[in-house]
Amino acid sequence: MAKMTDTKKTVIQLSCVVVTMGALAWASVPFYNWFCRVTGFGGVTGVAQGDSDVILDKMIKVRFDGSLDRGMPWEFKPMQREMELRIGETGLAFFEAYNPTDHPIAGQAAYNVTPYEAGGFFEKIECFCFTEQVLQPGERVEMPVTFYVDPEIVSDRDAKYTHTITLSYTFYEIDLPDQQAALAPDAETVRTVN
Known part of the structure; x- marks a missing residue:
């Protein structure tokens, strides 16, 4: 009888571990995104209220990457x-998303x-990533996404040697808002998200 209790206890503990690990895996991308925004870890960008007041003659290359x-x-x-x-110049880039379902x-x-040392100098003015x-x-x-590279990058000890910056986005699925679930426009519609 004692052996049966030990077996039940082990099964319950293992079940709790599996459920906890599943919950952590499900929440990992949103939690990482939140953590990076709060701490500045992992090349998180800044948010600007408008264009830069200073535009330098020095050029910088910005690459774009998208994944799911x-x-x-x-x-x-x-x-x-x-x-x-040019560093300080406002750039405008577009990403395309399609729902084939x-x-x-x-x-x-x-994102x-x-x-990483360039993240604090990459300023987004407007971005689809700000909202769901x-x-x-x-x-x-x-x-x-509207952005510029802050001219202060040229005087930063670590970031001043940066010639190319890569901006990466990864889209993950979230719960559908209730009011959106009822909408279903015709297939193959195209719109621009602001």
């Missing part, structure tokens, strides 16, 4: 792979900048 979290059924990619602009899907973008995105069945969207 495991299980996210969208298609997602940058519409251009890179651009070159027959049901609405909500997503949120986690980072490499090299809901794509209806067959919907294709163009999502803009």
Whole structure:
């Protein structure tokens, strides 16, 4: 009888471990995104209220990358792979997302900048990553990001040697808002997200 109690106790403990690990895996991407925004870890960008007041003659290359979290059924990619602009100059890049499924899907973008030391100098003015995105069945969207590289980068001890910055986004699925679940426009619609 004591052996049966020990077996039950072990099964319950292992079940708790499995449930906890599953919950941690499910929450890892949103938690990492939140952690990076709060701490500045992992090349998290800044948020600017407007364009830079200073534009330098020095050029910098910005590359764009897009990926999807495991299980996210969208298609997602940058519409251009890179651009070159002057430090302090405002850039505008677009990413494209497509929902090939027959049901609405909500997503949120986690992002980072490499090299990490350049993250604090990459200033976003507007970005689709600031809010959740809901794509209806067959919907294709163009999502803009407006940004500049802060001229202070040229005087930073670590970041001043940066010639190329990569801005990466990973979309992960989130719970669909109740009011969006009822909407279902015709397939193959295209819109631009602000």
